Amino acid sequence: MQWYRHADLPKKQVADGILLSAVWGEGAMITFFDLEEGAVIPPHSHLHEQITFLIRGELTFTVGTETRVLQPGEGCVIGAYEEHTVTVTKGPAQALDAWYPLREEYRILE
Numbered sequence: 245m246q247w248y249r250h251a252d253l254p255k256k257q258v259a260d261g262i263l264l265s266a267v268w269g270e271g272a273m274i275t276f277f278d279l280e281e282g283a284v285i286p287p288h289s290h291l292h293e294q295i296t297f298l299i300r301g302e303l304t305f306t307v308g309t310e311t312r313v314l315q316p317g318e319g320c321v322i323g324a325y326e327e328h329t330v331t332v333t334k335g336p337a338q339a340l341d342a343w344y345p346l347r348e349e350y351r352i353l354e
Contacts, residue, residue: 250276254352259285261332266350273343275350279303281335287327293344294322301337303330 246269253265253276261283266275279301287306296305297319304313305320307328314320322328343350 256352259283261335264350264352266352268346268351271344271346273346273350275341275343275347277337277339277341279332279335279337279339281332281337283332283335285330287329289325289327290347291324291345292347293324295342296320296322297340299338299340301332301339302334303337303339304333305330 246267248267250265253267255263255265255278258264261280262285263278264275265278266273268274281301296314298314298316300316302313302315304311305328307320307322308326312320313333
């Protein structure tokens with residue numbers, strides 16, 4: 245059993261205007277992204293399945309050829325190797341992502 249408090253998790257800056265914190269077990273991982281207005285995650289893909297849930301703010305998400313504006317309480321499921329990009333159109337924003345398999349580069353140790 246592992247307990248955590250989001251506010252106490254270590255944070256890592258992964259790009260301009262983007263902070264990451266993470267929690268993981270043996271086979272599952274969630275990450276919290278704190279994003280400033282105007283921050284951009286450029287087009288990319290990865291071997292991981294990703295489920296994103298927007299907690300606050302507004303994100304413009306492009307997955308493949310489809311673009312949507314996500315509001316709090318909305319999200320998307322991104323398949324492995326599916327290209328996507330994100331722009332923070334209203335910030336500050338916070339999103340929660342679930343990953344499979346674990347994103348080793350997102351492990352943050354104190």
